[in-house]
Amino acid sequence: MATQEPEHFRVTYNDVHNLIRASAAKIAEFKPDMLIAIGAPPSARSEDTGFFPARVMRTFLKSPERKGNIPIHAIGLSLYESLPGLTAEQIGAQVIRTQWLGPESGALLLGRRALIVDEVDDSRKTLHYAVSELQADVERALEALPESERDAKRAKFAVFVVHNKLKPKLADLPADLPYYAGEEIEDVWLDYPWEAQDIEEHDRLAAEGKKKRAASAQ
Amino acid sequence: MATQEPEHFRVTYNDVHNLIRASAAKIAEFKPDMLIAIGAPPSARSEDTGFFPARVMRTFLKSPERKGNIPIHAIGLSLYESLPGLTAEQIGAQVIRTQWLGPESGALLLGRRALIVDEVDDSRKTLHYAVSELQADVERALEALPESERDAKRAKFAVFVVHNKLKPKLADLPADLPYYAGEEIEDVWLDYPWEAQDIEEHDRLAAEGKKKRAASAQ
Numbered sequence: 001m002a003t004q005e006p007e008h009f010r011v012t013y014n015d016v017h018n019l020i021r022a023s024a025a026k027i028a029e030f031k032p033d034m035l036i037a038i039g040a041p042p043s044a045r046s047e048d049t050g051f052f053p054a055r056v057m058r059t060f061l062k063s064p065e066r067k068g069n070i071p072i073h074a075i076g077l078s079l080y081e082s083l084p085g086l087t088a089e090q091i092g093a094q095v096i097r098t099q100w101l102g103p104e105s106g107a108l109l110l111g112r113r114a115l116i117v118d119e120v121d122d123s124r125k126t127l128h129y130a131v132s133e134l135q136a137d138v139e140r141a142l143e144a145l146p147e148s149e150r151d152a153k154r155a156k157f158a159v160f161v162v163h164n165k166l167k168p169k170l171a172d173l174p175a176d177l178p179y180y181a182g183e184e185i186e187d188v189w190l191d192y193p194w195e196a197q198d199i200e201e202h203d204r205l206a207a208e209g210k211k212k213r214a215a216s217a218q
Numbered sequence: 219m220a221t222q223e224p225e226h227f228r229v230t231y232n233d234v235h236n237l238i239r240a241s242a243a244k245i246a247e248f249k250p251d252m253l254i255a256i257g258a259p260p261s262a263r264s265e266d267t268g269f270f271p272a273r274v275m276r277t278f279l280k281s282p283e284r285k286g287n288i289p290i291h292a293i294g295l296s297l298y299e300s301l302p303g304l305t306a307e308q309i310g311a312q313v314i315r316t317q318w319l320g321p322e323s324g325a326l327l328l329g330r331r332a333l334i335v336d337e338v339d340d341s342r343k344t345l346h347y348a349v350s351e352l353q354a355d356v357e358r359a360l361e362a363l364p365e366s367e368r369d370a371k372r373a374k375f376a377v378f379v380v381h382n383k384l385k386p387k388l389a390d391l392p393a394d395l396p397y398y399a400g401e402e403i404e405d406v407w408l409d410y411p412w413e414a415q416d417i418e419e420h421d422r423l424a425a426e427g428k429k430k431r432a433a434s435a436q
Contacts, residue, residue, distance in 0.1 A: 013231030017417045037269065039290055049290065051255065051269035056412045072257055072267065073317055074292035099291055103321050194274045199235045 009188040010206035016162055016193070017056055019182030023160060024060030030158045030178050032061065032070060032115035038130055039076045039099065050117035052194060053162050057117060073101050077129055097133065106141025109134065109155040120190060121161040121169075121181065128171030131157055163190060227406040228424035234380055234411070235274055237400030241378060242278030248376045248396050250279065250288060250333035256348055257294045257317065268335035270412060271380050275335060291319050295347055315351065324359025327352065327373040338408060339379040339387075339399065346389035349375055381408060 035057060037050035054072045061070055076098035101108055116130055134157060142150045157177060164181035165188075173179060196202035253275060255268035272290045279288055294316035319326050334348055352375060360368045375395060382399035383406075391397060414420035 013235075013411070014417045014421070017231075017411070017414070021415075021417075037292075039292070049273055051273050051290070051292075052412075055267055055269050059413050059415070071294075071316070072269070073294075074255075074257070074269075076289075076291075098289070099320060102317060193231070193235070194270075195277050196235075197239075197277070199232045199239075203232070 006189045008191050008205070008209070009185060010191045010202060010209050011163075011193065012203050012206050013193045015206070016053065016182070019162055020053060020056045021060050023180050023182050024057060027057070027115065027158070027160060027180050028061060028063070030113065030115065030156075032113050032158065034109075034112050034114040035070055035072045036101075036114050036116045036130070036134070037072055037074050038116065038118040038126060039074050050119060053119060053160070054117040057115070057160065075100055075130060075134075077126055077133075101137075105134070106137035106139075109138050110141055110153045111155065113156045114158075116157060116159045118159075118161050119163070119192065121159075121164040122167075123171065124169035124173065125171045127159055127161070127173060131159070131173055131177065165190075224407045226409050226423070226427070227403060228409045228420060228427050229381075229411065230421050230424050231411045233424070234271065234400070237380055238271060238274045239278050241398050241400050242275060245275070245333065245376070245378060245398050246279060246281070248331065248333065248374075250331050250376065252327075252330050252332040253288055253290045254319075254332050254334045254348075254352070255290055255292050256334065256336040256344060257292050268337060271337060271378070272335040275333070275378065293318055293348065293352075295344055295351075319355075323352070324355035324357075327356050328359055328363075328371045329373065331374045331376075334375060334377045336377075336379050337381070337410065339377075339382040340385075341389065342387035342391065343389045345377055345379070345391060349377070349391055349395065383408075 035054045037054035039049045039051060051074065058070050058072060078096040078098050114134070116127065116134070118127060118130075121127060134155070138155045142153060145153060158180065159173065159177060160180045160182075162182040164184050165186070166184055167187040191202070193199060193202055253272045255272035257267045257269060269292065276288050276290060296314040296316050332352070334345065334352070336345060336348075339345060352373070356373045360371060363371060376398065377391060377395060378398045378400075380400045382402050383404070384402055385405040409420070411417060411420055
C-alpha cells in the first residue's frame, strides 16, 4: 500500500484576495500608516513572503480620508535553526537582517502605526524576531528624544498573516499587539498559488479540496 | 450621450501568472541570481509594484542546479514630475530613494546578475532611474577594487515587466540591457487584479474583454 501523502490545502489567488478583503475592515481600526512586508531570505526553507499580501492589503486600506497610498517597506530576516536550551538572548543573536528599512530604521518608525505582513504564521519565530528587532530600533531612536516626548513617538505595531496555523508556537508576540489572521487552519501542507507551476491545475485541485472539506464537515 | 469610458484592459491573477511563466524560460538564459522589485512610493500616482511579479518569477526560475531561492530585494523610488527643458543631470536629481538595498548597495551588487522587476513599463522613467542608480552604486563600489578586477565584478542588469505599453517613452534604458516583457500592449487603461475590490466581478469583466478583443481581431 502506498504511503499516504500529507494533506494539501490549496489556496487560489482569489481565495487570498478575499481573505485579505475580509480582514481589512478590522485592520482599518488599527489605522496603519505603513506596511512592512517580510521577505524570506534565499537560504530559508520556507518561501513565505509578505510581498503579495501587503500589495493587496493596501488596496483594501484605501480610504477617502487618506491622501496617497500607504507605503510598503520590505524587510528580510535570516534565522538560524535554534538549538535546545538556548536563552532568549542567544536566540536573538541568531537573526541576520538580510534587508532592512535603511540605516535610520528607528527614526523612520517614530510615531508610526506599522502593520507587519506575512503569508503564514507557522512557528511564529520570524514574526517574533521582526517585532523585537523593529521595537528595539524604535527604543534606540527614542533615547535621542526628551523623556516627555517618548510615549507619543513610540511606534505602534500590529501583525497580519493570511493564514495562522493552529499548532504549538516556538516564540511569542507581545500580548497587547493587535494580531489579525485571514484564516486559522490546522497544521496542513499549505500550497500557495504563486508556487504553482500549472495554475489551472492548482485551481482545479483547490476546488476539489474545498468540495471534500465541505462534504466531510457535514 | 454619455462620454465614452477609456478602454479598460483587465488582467486576472492567472493571466499575470502565465505571462511570467511564459517569460521565465527566456529570462533563465540571463541566469539572474538576484531579483530587485521596484515598489511604488506612497506619493506616486501609479501604484505599480514589482512585489507580486517578483515573487511569482522566483517560482519559475527555480532550477535543480541552484541551491536555495533567488533572493528578492526591494527598492523604492520617488520621482518628481519633470519640467520641460531639464538636462539629464537635473532629471537625475529629481529622484529620491525611498527604500534601497542598504548602505552597502554597491558592494552587495558586485559580481551579481540582477533582474529588475516591475508591473508595467509606462513612461520608462522609473526603470531608467532604477537602472542608472543601481549602476552608479556599482561603479562607486568598483573604484575600491584594482582595475584588473573591475570588469569581472561589474554587475549585470536585466529588466522584466509584466506589461510594456507601446507608446513614446520619456526615458531610455541602455541599449545592451536585456529587456523582457510578459506582453506588449497598446496604451490602454490597465486594471490589475490586486487593485480590484470585487475580484469575481473583475474576473467576469476580464473574460468579457477577452471575448470582445478576440471578436474584433477576426
